[in-house]
Amino acid sequence: MNNPLFIDRAIHWLAVIIYVAASIVNTYGLIFRKERSEQTAYYIIVTGLFVHGIAIVYRWTIAGHGPYMVRYEVLSSNAWVALSTFLVFSRFFPKIRSASIFMFPAVFLLIALGLFFNPEVTKLPPSLKSIWLVLHVVFYKIAFGTILIAFALSVFYILRNRTKIKWSERFPDNETLDIYAYRFAGFGFTFWSIGMLAGSIWAYQSWGRFWGWDPVETWSLITWISFGIYLHLRRFFEWKDEKAALLFIFCFILSLISLFFIPILESSIHSEYFK
């Protein structure tokens, strides 16, 4: 019981259970139009976020560094930042709240996935001791959160367009879904840019090279350019509706490859400590 890793995992599992409960109540509320259940789900999810936050802070304390070294902590913190991003944005843009039907389960699945990886604490190498690294990581996590929201909205658009699922009527109208997906893609592009800038400053500070064509850097650039093409097509070629949604889903897949698969598959300064 006194094993810090056991305590860390136990708090994480508690957060997962709370998130699962929130997802069930929220889905029930959305599908059966029970506003009270929807509201209750938000109280539960905020409680889960708090417990999850404690787990991350506890882990931070025992590891002596932020959650950016091993996949277990990376996935957990990605989930926390994505949910926080969603909750903050949903206060300013209440119409995206229906995306919670996707976001809440996505969050607990991310943590649950992380829990299957080795939770061993890895020490921080000297090259990662930089405020620019912290900014680099934080902004990529926020970018991931906004991209996840845009992805949910794009999927909803296609779902409603192609199927006759009754509960999809609970989503905002198609025009709103489309325009919010566009806007959140723009937010994602902005945060991704900030993450790249912070990363290049960190790289220059550490090795005197702002860009090294490392596989992770290259894929990050590929994703950034792809989002740029999506935004360009929407702005100047008036792409919208389903073809824009499909293109965004493609860009989202690229972002998943950049953030999660390339660091595992390729040898890179980014993957050196993730493996």
Add this chain to the structure above:
Amino acid sequence: MQAFKRLFLSRKTILVTIVLILLTVVAGFIIPQKFSTPQREFQKWQDAHSQWIPWIERLGFDHIYTTPWFALLLSVFLMTLSFSAYEQIKISRLKTYGKVMPSGEKGIPVSESRQEIVKKARKKGYIKLYEDLDVIRLVKYPWGYWGNVLFHIGMIITIASAIIIFLTERRGTVNIIERRTHFPESAWLAEEHGLLVDKLVLPDSLTLETISPEFWETDEIKQLTTALEFTDETGQINNYTLHINKTLHYKGIEIYQGNSFGNAFFIEFSDSEGRINNEILLIDNPKKRNKASYSNFNFFWMPYLLKVKYFADAEQKMMDSNNPLLVMRLMQREKIAAELQLKTGEHGRLGPYDVTLVHVARWGNVICVKNKGMPGIFLGFFIIISGVSLTYFMPPREIYIKSSDGSLFLSFRSGRFKSLYREEFEKIYKSKEGRRSA
């Protein structure tokens, strides 16, 4: 000239250029690049794809980012961005200061005076940008008009700075053994220089006095600190300390602590005819106290492959020991011909050689860089971010108060995400107790 301008301003040209850049970066990922792939890995890939090699070499696909066609592609992109930025400055100026009318829409009739409407809109954050007898234009976040301009200018500055760096950067890395000197004329371990400059030459001699690694209890590296000494031509000595993430600026050159370090083994080989060969084996530090670090060596005088491994501590109890254990194997056609383990000062027989491990010292990697244009990269990136932030976080919303036939009409426009702000406009309108007509 007009046709030229039209070509570069065409949205299709811009899109095609971006797609080509994207495809180039993808190709650069798929095809190993000479500058970033270890020689052995590069050769292996070439052997496995020999049918493509003539094309890859002819088109420079193995060094994409230094090919003339990539420079041309970037130049075209730079031209489209420059033309586009110029046009957008004109459009943004017009939108900010000019009389821009919403097309066609007459608007909703309102009964309040112009001053009352302006006052209420101002409370919602709208700023009056234009007024004449016919129309008043109020805008929320007018600086959002400049988002695209900033984005384009930022891209221009970033790409131009990257080109300057590409043409003028000089870079050299060297592994230096403790108490040894890298002289200005000494060769670099790896060297790169731009098309417009010669290779990097240090202004003074650089001596690595000591290299001190610190380790976590898990054996991972905690910090790497190097004591350096520069000796100028008058004999004046300047001492500096370098560690990872702490850069040294010396006479216009930036000096960085590299990540690599390890032990240098000074070995004396003596054959049966009394010929002596002294070699220094530089090997990376092991990752763990109970794990060895490996390296292979080929010497012109030795008809074997020498495979070497070493443990940081002969007793495998610590990482920063002064008592490493060296294990050498002579390989002949994949078979072990001889093996020998040595600690400092020991000697033994390795196949046909008497071998002595004379001395062990640490070595470290030092990176020296001289470049111009780096502030441009960061400034450009910062401007890009400012631009996209304005574009997506602060899209301008416009309210028009029009006078027509003695009545006032209110209309709303937004360059982007109009439907998101319709409710905001309706709130302003409802607060006037009006009624939507169109």
